[in-house]
Amino acid sequence: MYNIGIDLGGTNIKVGVVNDDFKIVGKSNIKTDLPRPAEEIADSIAKGVELACKEAGIDVKDINSIGIGTPGVADRNTGVVLYSCNLGFNNTDLGGLLKHRLGTDIYVENDANVAAYGEVLGGAAKGYKDVVVITLGTGVGGGIIIGGKIYTGFNFCGAELGHVVIEYNGRQCNCGRKGCFEAYSSATALITATKKAMEEDKDSAMWNIAGSIDKVDGKTAFDAMRAGDKSGKAVVDEYLNYLGCGLTNVVNTFQPEMLLIGGGICKEGDYLTKPLEEYIKRESYCINPERSTVLGICKLGNDAGIVGAANLYRLKD
Incomplete structure (x- = not known):
């Protein structure tokens, strides 16, 4: 099973296809190009997902879910970025925008939190x-x-x-x-x-x-x-x-x-x-x-x- 992880930063949008062993098997990197509307950022994220899937040799339809780490405050289960000064988001339904474009489950969380979670799953804090x-x-x-x-x-x-x-x-x-x-x-x-x-x-x-x-x-x-x-x-x-x-x-x-x-x-x-x-x-x-x-x-x-x-x-x- 494959899942997509996205590191949404003020400079770059980094996308990775991750397998069940917590290994990245495909990547892409697209400029965030701020400032611009959330809809355009969502378009770039969708493009990054397509490129990462292509590198991994899989179809977007093979993806189980997509998770995003974003600067600021986010509601993980609704996909709404409550506030991110870096991105210019305020109660922005990023999850909804990507659901419309990619058609799979979307989860959004603070970037530092997901980095910590990554270290627990497959990094220095594994176990x-x-x-x-x-x-x-x-x-x-x-x-x-x-x-x-x-x-x-x-x-x-x-x-x-x-x-x-x-x-x-x-x-x-x-x-x-x-x-x-x-x-x-x-x-x-x-x-x-x-x-x-x-x-x-x-x-x-x-x-x-x-x-x-x-x-x-x-x-x-x-x-x-x-x-x-x-x-x-x-x-x-x-x-x-x-x-x-x-x-x-x-x-x-x-x-x-x-x-x-x-x-x-x-x-x-x-x-x-x-x-x-x-x-x-x-x-x-x-x-x-x-x-x-x-x-x-x-x-x-x-x-x-x-x-x-x-x-x-x-x-x-």
Whole structure:
């Protein structure tokens, strides 16, 4: 049996045909080309489905269901995107638009949630039932799996873990609050902190590593730290302390079997995970060390959203 998973982003529409072993057997990628009406986006999604099916060597009629991971808030079973500022959706019946075009069951869910679900089904958290996934990118995303099912809250707005405050009246966050986890632990926050440290230390190795302040990325401070640069180490230490604080809050709130982190920063490997493991071990509330949360790194990367979305039919109420 085949199901379609769609990662609907602000830049690209990524479509995958997924088999029962949670493997992607056909793909397509189409530009989202925003801003434009939902009807036109639905046309592009339908085209992407046709292309992915062609690559997989199957007919669209062979598809059991289609799942979509979208930015914003969505009602999984009705297919309505309640709100997505990135896409310009407001109570948009995306499921209905695609049902009309493709004639199969459509399920729509938040993109971070489906990525977390994908990791549970076929990724780093396979075999676990209670999992939290934190993605470190432009912002800090969250996905919560409880008892093998996606947790969304009664109004589908749950799992906005990036907007839990870790420093009262702290840095301004784009959401309007101050001191949010996202304002300290996103890749954006790391880059901002790196640039600030470079401005304060003109002799820092970070200048040579980056080439210019406009080319700073999430690796710059880590590379400088490994080169013995004090300013680079200070940036990394502060970043890891904030990240550890936020992750410990997640552990203390949910006590998941596994806590996964994803995003480009995870390429730092042990330089990232080892200090975080020590921080969480030291700060988390756990009365039985043998039954403590396992920290891991996401395995599926950009495919997690496709795998998770393709299997949303399993969660049908």
